Amino acid sequence: MDNKLKKKSFCKWGKENIKTNIADVIDLTTKPKYVCQKCARVARRKSNVCDPYGLTKKKKKA
Secondary structure (H helix, E strand, C coil): CCHHHHCCCHHHCCHHHHHHCHHHHHHHHCCCCEEECCCCCEECCHHHCCCEEECCCCCCCC
16 A cells, blocks of 8 residues: 555545555455544544544444
């Protein structure tokens, strides 16, 4: 994967970048830790969303 893409928000990825790096998109969105407050995209890395909001784990009820 292009290191520049890892540090870029998904909003700024072009269609061709998504098509040619779909395996990386899947990797960067698996087990998301952040959601963008503008576009609702999710990502594992804070740098991949433009307005990050940390997701927290909810406790399971017994």
